[in-house]
Amino acid sequence: xxxxxxxxxxxxxxxxxxxxxxxxxxxxxxxxxxxxxxxxxxxxxxxxxxxxxxxxxxxxxxxxxxxxxxxxxxxxxxxxxxxxxxxxxxxxxxxxxxxxxxxxxxxxxxxxxxxxxxxxxxxxxxxxxxxxxxxxxxxxxxxxxxxxxxxxxxxxxxxxxxxxxxxxxxxxxxxxxxxxxxxxxxxxxxxxxxxxxxxxxxxxxxxxxxxxxxxxxxxxxxxxxxxxxxxxxxxxxxxxxxxxxxxxxxxxxxxxxxxxxxxxxxxxxxxxxxxxxxxxxxxxxxxxxxxxxxxxxxxxxxxxxxxxxxxxxxxxxxxxxxxxxxxxxxxxxxxxxxxxxxxxxxxxxxxxxxxxxxxxxxxxxxxxxxxxxxxxxxxxxxxxxxxxxxxxxxxxxxxxxxxxxxxxxxxxxxxxxxxxxxxxxxxxxxxxxxxxxxxxxxxxxxxxxxxxxxxxxxxxxxxxxxxxxxxxxxxxxxxxxxxxxxxxxxxxxxxxxxxxxxx
Amino acid sequence: xxxxxxxxxxxxxxxxxxxxxxxxxxxxxxxxxxxxxxxxxxxxxxxxxxxxxxxxxxxxxxxxxxxxxxxxxxxxxxxxxxxxxxxxxxxxxxxxxxxxxxxxxxxxxxxxxxxxxxxxxxxxxxxxxxxxxxxxxxxxxxxxxxxxxxxxxxxxxxxxxxxxxxxxxxxxxxxxxxxxxxxxxxxxxxxxxxxxxxxxxxxxxxxxxxxxxxxxxxxxxxxxxxxxxxxxxxxxxxxxxxxxxxxxx
Ligand code: SF4
Ligand code: SF4
Numbered sequence: 001x002x003x004x005x006x007x008x009x010x011x012x013x014x015x016x017x018x019x020x021x022x023x024x025x026x027x028x029x030x031x032x033x034x035x036x037x038x039x040x041x042x043x044x045x046x047x048x049x050x051x052x053x054x055x056x057x058x059x060x061x062x063x064x065x066x067x068x069x070x071x072x073x074x075x076x077x078x079x080x081x082x083x084x085x086x087x088x089x090x091x092x093x094x095x096x097x098x099x100x101x102x103x104x105x106x107x108x109x110x111x112x113x114x115x116x117x118x119x120x121x122x123x124x125x126x127x128x129x130x131x132x133x134x135x136x137x138x139x140x141x142x143x144x145x146x147x148x149x150x151x152x153x154x155x156x157x158x159x160x161x162x163x164x165x166x167x168x169x170x171x172x173x174x175x176x177x178x179x180x181x182x183x184x185x186x187x188x189x190x191x192x193x194x195x196x197x198x199x200x201x202x203x204x205x206x207x208x209x210x211x212x213x214x215x216x217x218x219x220x221x222x223x224x225x226x227x228x229x230x231x232x233x234x235x236x237x238x239x240x241x242x243x244x245x246x247x248x249x250x251x252x253x254x255x256x257x258x259x260x261x262x263x264x265x266x267x268x269x270x271x272x273x274x275x276x277x278x279x280x281x282x283x284x285x286x287x288x289x290x291x292x293x294x295x296x297x298x299x300x301x302x303x304x305x306x307x308x309x310x311x312x313x314x315x316x317x318x319x320x321x322x323x324x325x326x327x328x329x330x331x332x333x334x335x336x337x338x339x340x341x342x343x344x345x346x347x348x349x350x351x352x353x354x355x356x357x358x359x360x361x362x363x364x365x366x367x368x369x370x371x372x373x374x375x376x377x378x379x380x381x382x383x384x385x386x387x388x389x390x391x392x393x394x395x396x397x398x399x400x401x402x403x404x405x406x407x408x409x410x411x412x413x414x415x416x417x418x419x420x421x422x423x424x425x426x427x428x429x430x431x432x433x434x435x436x437x438x439x440x441x442x443x444x445x446x447x448x449x450x451x452x453x454x455x456x457x458x459x460x461x462x463x464x465x466x467x468x469x470x471x472x473x474x475x476x477x478x479x480x481x482x483x484x485x486x487x488x489x490x491x492x493x494x495x496x497x498x499x500x501x502x503x
Numbered sequence: 504x505x506x507x508x509x510x511x512x513x514x515x516x517x518x519x520x521x522x523x524x525x526x527x528x529x530x531x532x533x534x535x536x537x538x539x540x541x542x543x544x545x546x547x548x549x550x551x552x553x554x555x556x557x558x559x560x561x562x563x564x565x566x567x568x569x570x571x572x573x574x575x576x577x578x579x580x581x582x583x584x585x586x587x588x589x590x591x592x593x594x595x596x597x598x599x600x601x602x603x604x605x606x607x608x609x610x611x612x613x614x615x616x617x618x619x620x621x622x623x624x625x626x627x628x629x630x631x632x633x634x635x636x637x638x639x640x641x642x643x644x645x646x647x648x649x650x651x652x653x654x655x656x657x658x659x660x661x662x663x664x665x666x667x668x669x670x671x672x673x674x675x676x677x678x679x680x681x682x683x684x685x686x687x688x689x690x691x692x693x694x695x696x697x698x699x700x701x702x703x704x705x706x707x708x709x710x711x712x713x714x715x716x717x718x719x720x721x722x723x724x725x726x727x728x729x730x731x732x733x734x735x736x737x738x739x740x741x742x743x744x745x746x747x748x749x750x751x752x
Pocket of ligand 1: 014018019020021022023024025026041057058059060061062063
């Protein structure tokens with residue numbers, strides 16, 4: 001009791017003149033903020049996570065929600081967050097879990113890179129009238145191709161092309177497992193990617209049978225716990241991804257607590273009901289790059305060399321050297337997840353302090369692969385905090401072939417980034433397995449929202465490319481001349497290999 | 504197609520070799536004999552079909568029978584790294600020793616190793632519905648046996664050894680299944696975090712009996728002697744070994 005309670009984070013107030021006592025706020029709040037007392041709705045602000053479900057559902061706009069209404073004496077070093085983390089750990093002695101992305105105020109490099117546009121000479125391209133080539137192939141590209149004239153005067157391709165994924169837009173949806181998110185959320189994402197001609201990841205939760213109709217647009221994941229992994233699962237996926245690391249928690253594994261392993265989740269992961277799904281950081285059959293090669297090839301051999309295999313790593317300090325090793329491992333793509341990546345649950349200290357921005361990781365990986373003459377051996381997929389089509393364009397200009405989005409896709413389905421996913425009570429039916437909450441998400445409607453988002457970004461990407469006088473994504477990839485650094489220091493510009501603004 | 508197919512694996516790369524095995528299985532061959540196997544990895548990787556026997560003469564390379572479902576493989580020789588990795592069903596009988604991570608994440612089927620296994624045997628072994636994986640080792644295991652084990656049965660007999668496990672961290676993070684060690688007292692087992700060592704009782708012996716009998720049949724050991732030996736059993740000390748590590752933001 002020596003510490004006592006901390007001030008509430010959010011303050012919820014009801015305008016009683018507007019409220020019509022419909023009680024929708026009570027029904028909708030899974031955190032139990034609202035109760036009715038006589039002719040009044042009474043909120044308990046302490047329970048609020050600012051998920052905004054009540055605000056969105058109130059028919060009378062009667063709910064007000066404010067952040068930090070009651071603050072401590074201000075101090076630039078001992079912020080509210082710093083102090084409250086200490087109170088929390090002084091009471092519990094435990095690791096603090098948090099959700100969603102990095103919550104520290106690091107400068108965002110994407111926002112300090114500006115794109116180019118053509119003016120009088122070398123005019124811009126009008127995407128309305130001109131074909132814009134956004135189709136992207138993920139996988140190995142041959143170093144050179146051999147063609148030969150045949151008897152009928154035509155040319156035959158004599159080079160064997162490795163299996164590639166064909167994307168209609170360089171935007172894919174990253175791996176969020178069934179267990180971490182609901183089946184309705186996965187269905188919505190699956191419908192969306194099928195309709196726009198791109199791909200999504202299953203996460204390491206297996207593939208639920210309801211998603212079989214979308215399997216040709218799904219990338220199945222193999223992580224250290226091998227949950228849901230068997231030969232049928234591998235054969236169903238369009239590609240296979242080995243997860244080594246994740247941007248929100250580099251060097252840390254996953255752990256789905258037993259209480260979330262409900263019947264259907266247990267079936268999909270192929271583990272007993274309510275057993276913990278522990279997936280530590282290391283794959284226990286990988287202790288060297290040679291061992292990684294063995295797993296990559298084993299997955300290829302099991303699926304008769306018909307599927308591309310990706311390797312996902314977190315963006316860490318020596319990411320370029322690691323990626324070069326992956327490029328030589330027979331893998332077809334390297335996924336780099338930056339430290340602004342979201343997650344359902346990560347230790348706060350990892351989420352906020354480990355890893356590095358994906359912008360730097362893409363640039364250094366692309367550069368080392370080119371220097372070593374192996375850029376064609378792997379595609380580079382960037383993820384971790386991609387917020388809009390400008391981020392996509394900049395990521396490609398820095399050297400990515402495509403991006404994965406995660407949080408952005410969830411936001412398109414209603415997520416308010418309240419960061420409480422690990423509690424399993426997501427009021428939007430996304431990061432929860434409770435049937436009454438899951439049913440709030442209509443997979444058909446949500447699929448349209450996600451598809452709209454990707455289509456909107458794709459249109460913007462075409463416009464941005466057209467403005468820069470580029471009509472093919474191939475010509476944008478790694479084209480750092482279309483970027484300039486604004487308020488970035490020389491050191492970072494050097495690492496990014498991007499010129500200063502005005503230069 | 505003949506009932507039996509003999510393949511001389513000398514100098515054949517694993518991909519064509521596996522193609523031949525798959526082709527044989529598809530055309531109804533009942534037994535494939537692989538002669539002169541020398542380090543080829545991934546043999547029978549992802550092979551799914553019941554009722555086919557594969558005999559391996561020589562030393563197969565890593566990830567033997569990974570993702571396999573159905574076949575029975577007998578190896579006359581040692582096996583490298585991770586035989587039975589993420590195996591789903593079937594049987595693997597190894598007349599020799601194996602490297603590390605044997606039966607990693609195995610979900611179903613049975614693996615019998617006559618001699619010794621390396622580090623991390625049975626790591627992440629898990630069970631699901633009717634699938635209960637079994638690993639029986641005749642000799643000795645090194646450290647980190649049955650780590651993160653989530654289901655199934657792991658038996659180490661320690662034949663001709665002072666102790667069935669030469670190393671530490673037995674069952675760290677175990678949250679399902681059971682590890683049985685012969686001829687060792689509970690205080691001599693260096694159990695990992697979350698593991699509890701108890702003396703096996705009659706009921707336990709009934710559980711492992713069929714697998715001990717199999718082992719004796721495959722490798723010509725004496726069932727009476729084995730069944731009359733003392734065993735310890737290593738089980739999770741709690742179903743939620745890491746439940747208490749976290750608090751919320
Ligand atoms: S949802 Fe709005 S109108 Fe309905 S009871 Fe709550 S505050 Fe009042
Ligand atoms: S998914 Fe749900 S719980 Fe997680 S941040 Fe979004 S709204 Fe909150």
